Amino acid sequence: MKLQRKNRLRALSLGAVAVSGALALTACGSDDTGTKGDESAPAANSAIKCDDAKGELLAAGSSAQKNAVDAWVKQYTASCKNVRINYNPNGSGAGITNFLQGQTAFAGSDSPLDAEEITKSAEVCKDSQAIDLPMVGGPIAVSYNLPGVDDLVLDAPTLAKIFDDKIKTWDDAAIKKLNPDAKLPTTKIQTFHRSDDSGTTDNFTKYLKAAAASDWKYEGGKAWQAKGGQSASGSSGLAQQVTQTAGAISYMELSYAKSAQTVHVKTGAATPVEATVDNATKAIAEAKVVGEGKDLALELNYEPTAEGAYPITLVTYEIACEKGNKAETLAATKSFLTYLASEEGQAILKDASYAPMPEEIITKVRTTVAGLS
Numbered sequence: 057m058k059l060q061r062k063n064r065l066r067a068l069s070l071g072a073v074a075v076s077g078a079l080a081l082t083a084c085g086s087d088d089t090g091t092k093g094d095e096s097a098p099a100a101n102s103a104i105k106c107d108d109a110k111g112e113l114l115a116a117g118s119s120a121q122k123n124a125v126d127a128w129v130k131q132y133t134a135s136c137k138n139v140r141i142n143y144n145p146n147g148s149g150a151g152i153t154n155f156l157q158g159q160t161a162f163a164g165s166d167s168p169l170d171a172e173e174i175t176k177s178a179e180v181c182k183d184s185q186a187i188d189l190p191m192v193g194g195p196i197a198v199s200y201n202l203p204g205v206d207d208l209v210l211d212a213p214t215l216a217k218i219f220d221d222k223i224k225t226w227d228d229a230a231i232k233k234l235n236p237d238a239k240l241p242t243t244k245i246q247t248f249h250r251s252d253d254s255g256t257t258d259n260f261t262k263y264l265k266a267a268a269a270s271d272w273k274y275e276g277g278k279a280w281q282a283k284g285g286q287s288a289s290g291s292s293g294l295a296q297q298v299t300q301t302a303g304a305i306s307y308m309e310l311s312y313a314k315s316a317q318t319v320h321v322k323t324g325a326a327t328p329v330e331a332t333v334d335n336a337t338k339a340i341a342e343a344k345v346v347g348e349g350k351d352l353a354l355e356l357n358y359e360p361t362a363e364g365a366y367p368i369t370l371v372t373y374e375i376a377c378e379k380g381n382k383a384e385t386l387a388a389t390k391s392f393l394t395y396l397a398s399e400e401g402q403a404i405l406k407d408a409s410y411a412p413m414p415e416e417i418i419t420k421v422r423t424t425v426a427g428l429s
Contacts, residue, residue, distance in 0.1 A: 101132075101134065101395075101400060103400040104395050105391060106138070106139070106391055107387055107391050109136050109139050109387045109392070110139060110387070110388065111140070111384060111385065111388060112140045112142065113139060113141045113142070113161050113385055113388045114160045114161055114385075115144070115162050115163065116145075116150065116155070116160050116164070117144075117146070117147070117148050117150070117151020117155075117163040117164030117165050118147070118148045118151060118165055118256075118372045119147055119290040119291045119309075120166050120194070120255065120291055120308075120309035120312075120370060120372055121145075121164050121192050121309075122143070122291075122292075123311040123312075123409070123410075124192050124311075124408050125164070127404050127405075127407075127408045128392075128395065128396055128401060128404070129143065131395075131400075131401075131404065132392055136391065136392075139388050141388075143164070145290065146252070147250070147252040147254050147289075147290065148163075148164070148166050148167060148253060148254055148256075148278060149253025149278045150252065151163040151165055152165055152169065152375065155180070155186070155375060156176050156177060156179070156180060157180075158180045161376070161381070161382065161389045162376040162389055162393070163374070163375040164373070165188075165255050165372065165375055166255020166256050166259055166372050167258040167278060168347065168351075168353035168354070169186060169188055169353070174186060174351075177377070180377065181379065181381070182379070183380055184377055184379035185377070186375050186376065186377055187350050187375070187376065187378045187424065188347055188351050189352055189374045189375070189376065189393065189421050189425065190352055190353075190354055190373050190418075190421060191372060191373065191374045191396050191397060191421065192371070192372045192396075192405055192411070192412075192413070193336060193337070193340045193369060193371045193372070193411035193412070194309055194310050194311070194333060194369065194370065194410045194411045195309075195310045195331040195332065195333070195335065195336035195368060195369055195411070196256060196259060196307050196308065196309060196310075196368040196369065196370055197307070197313040197318040197319075197368075198210065198215065198305065198306075198307055198318060198319035198331070199295065199298045199306055199308055199312075199313040199316045199318050199319075200298065200304065200305040200306075200316065200317055200318070200319060201299065201301060201302055201304045201305075201316055201317070202226060202241070202243065202302075202317070203302070204239060204241075205226075205235075205317075206317065208235060208317065209234045209319070209321075209322055209328045210234060210319045210321065211268075212271075212321075212367075213230075213268045214230045214231060215264060215268070215319075215321075216264045216268040216271035217230065218245060218247060219247050219282055220284070221247070221285065222271075225242055225244055226240050226241050226243045226244075226245055226303060227240040234322060241303075243303040244303055245305060246286065246301050246303045246305070247304075248286050248287065248294050248304060248305070248306040249282070249285050249286075249287055249294075249306065250280055250288070250289070250291075251287035251288060251289050251293075252289050253279050254278055255370060255372070256291060256308065256309060257277075257278055257279070257280050257307075259356070259368070259369070261277070261280075261281075262356075262358055263358040263367060266358040267323075267359050267367065288306075291308040292312060294307070294312070295308055295312040295313060295316070298313075299315050305319075307368070309370070309410075310333070310409045310410075311408055311410065314409075318331045319331070321367055323360065323367050324359070324360075325360075325363045325365070326363065327364075329366045329367070331368070332366065333405075333406050333411045334364075334411075335364050335365060336411045337411045337412070337414070338362060338364055338365040338366070339356070339357060339362075339365040339366055339367060340356065340413070342357040342362075342365070343417070345417070345420070350378050350424050350427070352373075354371055356369060356371065369411075371413075374393055376389060376428060377428070378428065379429050380429075381428060386428070386429070389428065390425060390426075390428050394425050394426070397413075397421045397422045398422070402418060
């Protein structure tokens with residue numbers, strides 16, 4: 057973690073690549089974006105309050121939430137045609153860096169800000185600091201490519217050994233024990249991890265550290281630390297590698313795992329748990345708010361024992377200044393985040409394979425967003 061923080065602070069001092077040079081998602085009220093004159097565009101949502109929102113809103117960060125942001129932007133810009141939203145899914149670490157350099161109105165991160173980042177945020181949040189707003193959740197699916205092997209079951213110790221290059225083939229005794237009826241091939245296991253700083257990596261390794269402490273000795277954090285394996289950028293990069301590589305296994309947000317099979321995770325419950333939105337929600341409901349003041353950072357439970365509670369989950373935070381947001385983007389930021397936290401905004405998450413925030417948590421988010429200034 058210290059090395060990861062040092063690297064990020066070094067990136068801050070050297071400067072990051074301009075966000076506007078690599079924006080991956082653009083939506084606005086013009087013909088070229090499909091939000092006007094497009095029969096497939098959504099109708100204006102009366103629940104969205106545009107207020108004085110206008111202009112361009114830049115944001116960056118978590119690639120895990122990219123598909124959720126796509127759905128949100130499509131709905132929002134159908135109503136607020138004077139707002140142009142650019143979200144760059146460049147990873148949680150890069151998104152935080154962009155925000156702390158004042159390049160974006162808000163950031164998306166699958167891990168809350170650490171103490172150093174909160175301190176650093178005072179430079180862009182005048183007379184204030186940045187706060188974490190939990191907005192979208194979901195399971196981190198363990199996706200694999202092993203034709204002929206369905207409903208593969210793995211537990212935390214076995215996953216830890218696989219991703220630490222200690223278990224090398226699919227017919228290993230530990231995997232056979234968990235899958236006695238499966239015809240496991242001698243195929244070499246090909247593990248893939250994120251090459252960029254990633255909140256998905258952070259949460260996945262937190263799970264391994266919590267549930268398989270004797271087998272996962274790494275400190276953890278947004279940067280991958282284990283030896284071996286291959287890397288790819290972003291959740292989409294990992295999904296592509298799993299799909300095209302026989303014997304592959306990786307971790308990614310569920311919405312990226314649709315083209316491959318996913319592992320059922322053995323927990324303390326009687327039945328191994330599938331990676332689904334509903335099962336993730338059961339686990340996220342056990343989270344505790346540990347942030348101070350208006351900060352709503354959560355502490356997740358990576359070892360749930362309740363039936364159906366999927367243990368490998370993440371929560372993506374939208375990060376903004378509590379006070380001191382840029383005047384030119386404040387109205388659009390509040391308007392957009394208000395929609396994300398609304399009942400309507402949360403309702404569309406499930407269709408995109410994401411988990412809405414539990415009511416107790418999202419109610420606090422709505423109150424906090426209303427107070428942004």
